Amino acid sequence: MKSVYKIFLLIFLASPLAFGTHIKGGEIMATHVSGQNYKIKVRLYFDLVTGEPAANAQQNVSVCFGDGNTKEFSRTETKTLPGNILLADYDGSYTYPSSGTFQISVSLNARTSNILNLPNADKTDAFFWTVINTQLANSTPVLPYLLFDAGVRQVFSVDLKPTVADADSISVKLPRLSRASPGTCGVRMVDNTYLYPNEISSTGTFKVVPKLNKLVWQAPEVLGSYVFAMVVTEYRDGIIISESYREGVINVTDKPGPTVEIPPYESAAYGGLITSTPNVDSPEVSMAIEAYPVPTETFVTVKAYSKKRSIVTLQLIDIKGRVIREIKTAGPVISVQEEFDMRNLSKGIYIIKAANDKDAVSQKILR
Secondary structure, eight states: OHHHHHHHHHHHHHHHHHTTSOEEEEEEEEEEEETTEEEEEEEEEEEHHHHHHHHHHOOEEEEEOSSSOEEEEEEEEEEEETTTEEEEEEEEEEEOSSOSEEEEEEEESOBOSOBTTSTTGGGSOEEEEEEEETTSOOOOOBOOOOOOEEETTSOEEEEOOOBOSSSOEEEEEOOOOEEEOSSTTOOEEEOTTOOOGGGTTTOSEEEEEGGGTEEEEEOOOSOEEEEEEEEEEEEETTEEEEEEEEEEEEEEEOOSSOOOOOOOOBOTTTOSBOTTOOOTTOSSOOEEEEEESSSOSSEEEEEEEEEEEEOOEEEEEETTSOEEEEEEOSSOEEEEEEEEEOTTSOSSEEEEEEEOSSOEEEEEEEO
């Protein structure tokens, strides 16, 4: 009899693990109905390869409306996408008691595990959110389905051409992952343990290309799974009227097909090539720096690149070697961008220095 209890205990202890590996992405969309009434759709993507039982069991989600209220939404529609991905929609409606700006959010502790660019991924909640301004009649943009499969050394892209119910403009940016603050309906925070996909190999580009309306990764070099996020910002007459966060997981495998040349590393956070980026195959060089504009009368922007993820220190030094200003990153990074205020300094030659725990590089600038 004791052995039976042991078996049930093992099943009980193992069950949370089985439910922790199935969410591949998600997003929240809001459609204006009338007045303060909205239809809200939570869209989740599930991995049927590693978590089909858990995906099938996720029949409800708890939605926070940003005004202190919550509601359970039931699954209303499913669709199987290429790559054994289950798309599931959870639909409901909500009427706000007054107009304002509100964060609609869902937090789920079932993120796919073994993510290369997110340590302890299976121990962190997936947090999806959309912010709407109910003072204006508006429906959030609908983007094409996410894609999840990429080939090593091949170009991966996601279509970002939106379906916008209203004649509004949008922009798409690539933030670091969001996580929720403690509590039932958490406030969105930045997950600073997250690395952009191209920071793993320190090569290539991972960015939104506006003229193509696509997110493009050129090109994955390390096999494995990567998580990414994007924020779709909607504007009307120059004013932000909604922000929608969507998240997905890219699985990089050795797929057949032509490969491409890997471009130099470009920061997904700050954009723009650092022109002196070192050859990442070189064991001797681990730092690069770029400062502009030169000369400057006001501010100088500094981009620094560290081949190894580490604490980076930026210093503004005068010609006599005195450190005038210093900025140090809060944690280990691959790249950093900061500004130095030059307006109250005397005209002359200055040095911008960047250092990690191994190397230091510098660039002269003129004021």
